[in-house]
Amino acid sequence: MDNDHGQLLANRYRLGRLLGQGGMGAVWCAHDEQLGRDVAVKELRLPGHLGEAERQNWIARLDREARAAARLKHPGIITVHDRISGSDGRPWIVMELVDGGSLADLIETHGALTPQRAAVVGRQVAAALGAAHRMGITHRDIKPANILLEEERVVLTDFGIAALEGDATLTATGMIMGTPAFMAPEQVRGLPATAESDLWSLGATLYAAVEGRAPFAGTAPSAVLVAVATEPPIPALRAGVLGPVLDGLLHKDPAARLTMDQLQAQLNEAAALRSPMAGRVAFVPPTMPAWSPAVRQPAADPAAGPGSAPRRGFSRRTKLSMAALMIALAAGAGFIANQRDDDNSTYKANRSTANALPVPTGFSQQTTSRTDQNWAQVTYTWPDPCVNHCANQIALVTEWMRRQAGVAQVDTLGAEDGGCLTDQHGCPIWITQVPSYNNPTLQAAELQTRGNRLSFRVDVGR
Known part of the structure; x- marks a missing residue:
């Protein structure tokens, strides 16, 4: 009972504060007066309506708890010191005190x-x-x-x-x-x-x-x-x-x-893996939009070894620029190859994941379309004109992206300043994926204002 405070158990354990309780038991902080240390003691509380057979079953269950934990010696498992009986015959387990909450x-x-x-x-x-x-x-x-x-x-x-x-x-x-x-x-x-x-x-x-x-x-x-x-x-x-x-x-x-x-x-x-904002992977895009003469460069992580950088997510425009540059260097010709993957099963998987995404708070979902990379691009729209360069809405979608499975890092690259929102291609969002995540996830995103209403496009793929 709650008034057990101060009770001396087995002429040794003085009950202190109540740590927690449930339907059939309670855990107390107690002081071991023989060894001069604090311990936790667990009592079994049995409703008065239980029959004798049920009472014995619950007592046996508490005894089994004591035996199970006592057989185990591991720093991650509670240590059991003793099993005693109170003056009224109720059983108690004496354990180490882990005084940090659950x-x-x-x-x-x-x-x-x-x-x-x-x-x-x-x-x-x-x-x-x-x-x-x-x-x-x-x-x-x-x-x-x-x-x-x-x-x-x-x-x-x-x-x-x-x-x-x-x-x-x-x-x-x-x-x-x-x-x-x-x-x-x-x-x-x-x-x-x-x-x-x-x-x-x-x-x-x-x-x-x-x-x-x-x-x-x-x-x-x-x-x-x-x-x-x-x-x-x-x-x-x-x-x-x-x-x-x-x-x-x-x-x-x-x-x-x-x-x-x-x-x-x-x-x-x-x-x-470090938290998404704790470190950066050094990267400079091969082409920079005219609105951003000094795009921030993520700092290198000195603790990361060779090959340890996570997969990077870039906007479609950046991906196509990189592809064109590599083709020109390799083939010595000024043409761009069409690298679209016609594997419908891949797109279906990407589209299924994209359609299952929760709509960002305050936005409405408009369309889902197919990209050149066989990704599914979802477009969300903010219904009302936004102010202050849509800073509040940008914060909403940034936090939304960080919560999605497979996303390790999101960088808006200064979109909050608003200079890119009215650009032809909008503001690209840099997304870094979790290296071990193999399911479709966010690959790239863009923000753009159209008619003073914010449009948020996100590509889902793998």
Whole structure:
């Protein structure tokens, strides 16, 4: 009960502040008076209406949590010190105190994480899961609330419904255990949870970290379960470098999901990539529009080795100029070749991705057309005349582009100054793609005012 504050457990642990509580338990900060250290203690709270068999089942489940965590020695897994009983017979688990809040708390307080930060968290959780799986333990309830953060350390906790290899199940037949929005489809269907189920849940957790919400939604838990089992995830808008990881983990078929080794490799790559605005790749376009005599040059990243620069996205005009220059140098002739790819399947894939893009806030979608590169070009229009060189609208579309999957960096090249908006070709936007992202994504964009109304064109391809 909440008035347990100050209670002395096992003549040793003095209860302090309440750290958190749920329907069947609570976690307290306590002081170990024998060793002079602070610890966390978890009590089991059982409703009075439960029968004796149900009470014993929940007590056994808490004991299993203690056994599961106690078998594991890993910096990313909560350390269990003891299992004790209170004066009223209620069981308690004594654990190390990780006093930094959970990933769920962080998301709620500060909003979604950057993809790179989420990747750093994810690879520590993956390492902890790998240690548990090697010991024959499946967690079965990976979610943001069960991931604790303490400075740079990430700790997996709450093995309350973990499945221990060789341990008899404590779950009643037909009973689904877990948190609906983060459960794997096979768990929803009542099949045994496996290591692959934990990987799905980690994928759903990382999705929530970068999007600020779970990948499946519904008006009731039952609706969420149906969505998990039968529907694709809600499209991620902010995944960035983490997009391939989410795609690889959120497969309905467990056999199609990333293996632990593949996951660790992809998370390491995503975590190592610098944030989109932290560094630049040195590049000077071969032709400069007349309105920009001094286009900003992105600074070189001294930490980047040979071949480490991400793919670059340029405007169509720049691409055609480069192509013409290379052809002239190679062939010694003044002609331009038509390099259009007639592969309709490629265009269909690009168009499908383009049509699935959310419309930028305040804009309306006008047309989708095919480019010479077999990309799909979508045109969005701002309905009203804009002022101050459309600076507010440019900020909106810039942030929108940065949130799209596969986009690592966006540079407006001074479009906010407005000098290029009335140019024949408008203002080109420089887009850098995530190197490992293989699905269609934003390649180039242009801004232009027509009749004092802003037109925003974006090319989608790969």
